Amino acid sequence: SQTIHQWPATLVQPVGSPLSLECTVEGTSNPNLYWYRQAAGRGLQLLFYSVGIGQISSEVPQNLSASRPQDRQFILSSKKLLLSDSGFYLCAWMMIAGGFTDTQYFGPGTRLTVL
Amino acid sequence: GEDVEQSLFLSVREGDSSVINCTYTDSSSTYLYWYKQEPGAGLQLLTYIFSNMDMKQDQRLTVLLNKKDKHLSLRIADTQTGDSAIYFCAESLNYKLSFGAGTTVTVRA
Numbered sequence: 001s002q003t004i005h006q007w008p009a010t011l012v013q014p015v016g017s018p019l020s021l022e023c024t025v026e027g028t029s030n031p032n033l034y035w036y037r038q039a040a041g042r043g044l045q046l047l048f049y050s051v052g053i054g055q056i057s058s059e060v061p062q063n064l065s066a067s068r069p070q071d072r073q074f075i076l077s078s079k080k081l082l083l084s085d086s087g088f089y090l091c092a093w094m095m096i097a098g099g100f101t102d103t104q105y106f107g108p109g110t111r112l113t114v115l
Numbered sequence: 116g117e118d119v120e121q122s123l124f125l126s127v128r129e130g131d132s133s134v135i136n137c138t139y140t141d142s143s144s145t146y147l148y149w150y151k152q153e154p155g156a157g158l159q160l161l162t163y164i165f166s167n168m169d170m171k172q173d174q175r176l177t178v179l180l181n182k183k184d185k186h187l188s189l190r191i192a193d194t195q196t197g198d199s200a201i202y203f204c205a206e207s208l209n210y211k212l213s214f215g216a217g218t219t220v221t222v223r224a
Binding site: 032034042043044046049051090092094096102103104105106107108109111 | 145146148150155156157158159160163203207210211212213214215216217
């Protein structure tokens, strides 16, 4: 069966510091991968998605970047964090090959607080 | 702003039925989804419905889809305290999901 991991679970960082959040998926190959941010009391905002290694699409201009160095690894980064980067970051995957429902499955999330 | 709209809060008595409503905008959406989020956790897929269906039932959950009005609802029968959570509806298009802001359901004794 497929599982998705995110780490760290919680992170407190000062303004101006760098960021690296990691997401890995097990039990599937060539998934689509997604990064979302959920601000307090808000819905989910799609930040980035990837259809393959090295292929990143950005949905909104921002202070963040994403990379996919391996098939089942998706990384969210920032060179200098802003206060507005605080939020709950969720990674998700979707099976494309043989899949038919566009269903995305979510990881447990990373709570980021920028002080 | 979001293309998918939901009411933000719902309070329901334990044992009653809960109905969460959602409207979406893209008539090309192939699938529509309901996800559940418990405090501090990721999103859990509850159910989905194909756009050519008008109803789907899965144990205590009933999804109704009115494609003409672009209206989706989730009914939870015999609501329990464990059903307290945020519920998100989402529409899919081109392998991407567009989410509503979420409905916070509070179950009171």
